[in-house]
Amino acid sequence: MIEEQDLNRLYRYALSLSADADLAYDLVHGAIGRFLEPPMPELEDPIPYLMRSIRNAFIDIKRRDTRYQHEVYDDEGLPQDYDIRALESLSIDQKFITQLLNQLNSQEREILYLWAVEGYSTSEVADLLNMPKGTLLSKIYRLRNRLLSTAFVKDALRNGGSYYV
Amino acid sequence: MSKSLKSELKDHYQSAKLSEKQLARLSSLQKLNHQDKMAEVEPITKLSHVMPFSKRMLPSWALACCFLLAILSFYLIQWRTEEPWPKADAIAAEVVYNHLKQRPLDFVESDFRKLNQSFVQLDFNLQNSALLDNFIYGGGRYCSLLSIPAAQIRSAKGSQGEYETLYQVDYRESIFGDLPKPLEGESSIVRYHKGVAVEIWVDKGILFAKTHSI
Numbered sequence: 001m002i003e004e005q006d007l008n009r010l011y012r013y014a015l016s017l018s019a020d021a022d023l024a025y026d027l028v029h030g031a032i033g034r035f036l037e038p039p040m041p042e043l044e045d046p047i048p049y050l051m052r053s054i055r056n057a058f059i060d061i062k063r064r065d066t067r068y069q070h071e072v073y074d075d076e077g078l079p080q081d082y083d084i085r086a087l088e089s090l091s092i093d094q095k096f097i098t099q100l101l102n103q104l105n106s107q108e109r110e111i112l113y114l115w116a117v118e119g120y121s122t123s124e125v126a127d128l129l130n131m132p133k134g135t136l137l138s139k140i141y142r143l144r145n146r147l148l149s150t151a152f153v154k155d156a157l158r159n160g161g162s163y164y165v
Numbered sequence: 166m167s168k169s170l171k172s173e174l175k176d177h178y179q180s181a182k183l184s185e186k187q188l189a190r191l192s193s194l195q196k197l198n199h200q201d202k203m204a205e206v207e208p209i210t211k212l213s214h215v216m217p218f219s220k221r222m223l224p225s226w227a228l229a230c231c232f233l234l235a236i237l238s239f240y241l242i243q244w245r246t247e248e249p250w251p252k253a254d255a256i257a258a259e260v261v262y263n264h265l266k267q268r269p270l271d272f273v274e275s276d277f278r279k280l281n282q283s284f285v286q287l288d289f290n291l292q293n294s295a296l297l298d299n300f301i302y303g304g305g306r307y308c309s310l311l312s313i314p315a316a317q318i319r320s321a322k323g324s325q326g327e328y329e330t331l332y333q334v335d336y337r338e339s340i341f342g343d344l345p346k347p348l349e350g351e352s353s354i355v356r357y358h359k360g361v362a363v364e365i366w367v368d369k370g371i372l373f374a375k376t377h378s379i
Contacts, residue, residue: 001195004188011187012178022268025187026309032194033312037340060286061307090170097177116174147170154167 002032006047013051016113017058017106027054051128055110062106084115084122084140087147089156096152103150108143111136197255250354250365252311252342257356257363259310260374263317264330264361270304275321277302284316289335291316294368296353300331300375310334310374311341329376336372344372 002010007028014024031053035046043049092100101109107129114120114128126136147153183191272283280302281291287307301321308317315334322328336344345351346367353366355377362377 002191004183007188007191008182011183012181015181016178021181025183028183029191029194030309030312032191033309036195037312088169088171091167092170092173093167094173094176097173101177112170112174113178116171117178153170 002046002050009047010050010054012117013110013113014054014058016109016117017055019101019106019109023061027057030054030057048128055128058106083137084111084120084125086140086144087112087115090144090147091154091156092152100147100150100152104146107139108146111139111143250342250344252340253344253354253356253365254358256310256341256365256372256374257358260330260332260363260376261358261361263308264376265359268306270319271306273304275302275304280305280318287314287316287335289333289371291318291333292369292371294347294366294371294373296347296364296366296368296373297331297375300329303328308332310372313337313340331376332372332374334372336367336370341372 010028010031011024014027015021018024018027031050034053035041035050041049104112110129111125114125120128122133122136122140126133129136148155272280274280274283277291277293284291284305284307303319303321305316305318308315310332313334315332318331318333320329320331334341344365344367345354347353348368351366353364355362355364357363363374364377365372365374367373
């Protein structure tokens with residue numbers, strides 16, 4: 001039996017992907033329905049499995065209107081020690097958070113959610129997103145630049161310090 | 166005032182929660198499945214209890230009681246599984262929920278053939294059924310019924326804005342239970358939920374569930 005706390009956790013993840021409360025609920029409902037269908041997988045922690053299921057269902061839905069696209073990024077010129085923690089120095093005023101999320105695509109919101117709410121490492125995010133770590137690092141690098149290009153996000157290290165960890 | 170992006174994102178997402186109604190639906194979905202599973206497991210767990218008793222050479226009256234209990238359980242389980250149309254109410258509840266919700270259509274199409282071609286993601290073809298005589302197609306959207314991908318089709322609106330919702334889904338008896346098949350001489354069944362009548366039947370391997378405008 002999946003408890004309320006975990007149901008809400010799955011819902012938030014689905015919300016980060018879809019940015020739509022109704023679709024997020026449908027994704028959770030569908031994932032649990034499929035999970036319970038026999039033969040039910042015997043898992044100690046079903047949450048990662050359900051998150052993958054939600055993600056796959058979301059991609060299936062979006063594929064038909066091509067709103068969710070896997071883009072291939074060029075890793076060239078990216079320092080090897082670049083890390084998802086490069087996002088740690090960014091700050092924002094609370095009143096702009098919804099506007100910011102509205103400007104991002106599904107994958108960018110998903111990366112931010114996994115980093116900020118689930119506390120995933122770069123490797124864990126790459127594993128869930130089923131992409132090479134180098135590709136993910138490129139995405140993070142571009143996402144960081146994209147966040148800073150909006151009027152909402154500031155960088156605490158702009159006057160010194162390093163983005164690389 | 167600016168805070169770290171990480172902290173603001175965390176606060177933003179933590180404030181999002183499922184409603185009480187949504188939580189109740191997800192819990193009942195899990196309970197329904199749990200009960201089905203227990204019904205399958207029950208005979209095995211009973212056997213595991215019987216084994217130690219027989220090893221201790223219980224008196225014959227106790228063995229007779231166990232025997233009677235086993236027979237009674239067998240008939241009780243059989244009676245339960247023989248309940249006609251066991252999933253009809255769950256199907257009607259989900260159909261009515263989505264009928265009332267009126268989510269936007271994926272395709273607006275009144276021609277049945279073109280509507281059928283629009284549902285490219287489904288692994289079955291939409292079908293006409295003899296019981297759909299007066300249904301005027303208006304459009305459709307992807308949906309699911311008991312978590313199985315389905316076509317949710319909406320009729321064209323009537324003169325007073327009334328409309329009907331028709332579900333078509335690949336019929337799987339293991340999921341939807343036994344349901345009436347008019348071609349085998351059975352009558353379709355009607356279940357009510359939230360005051361809306363839902364007619365349910367199986368034809369050409371497809372489960373049909375249609376609301377009736379009242």
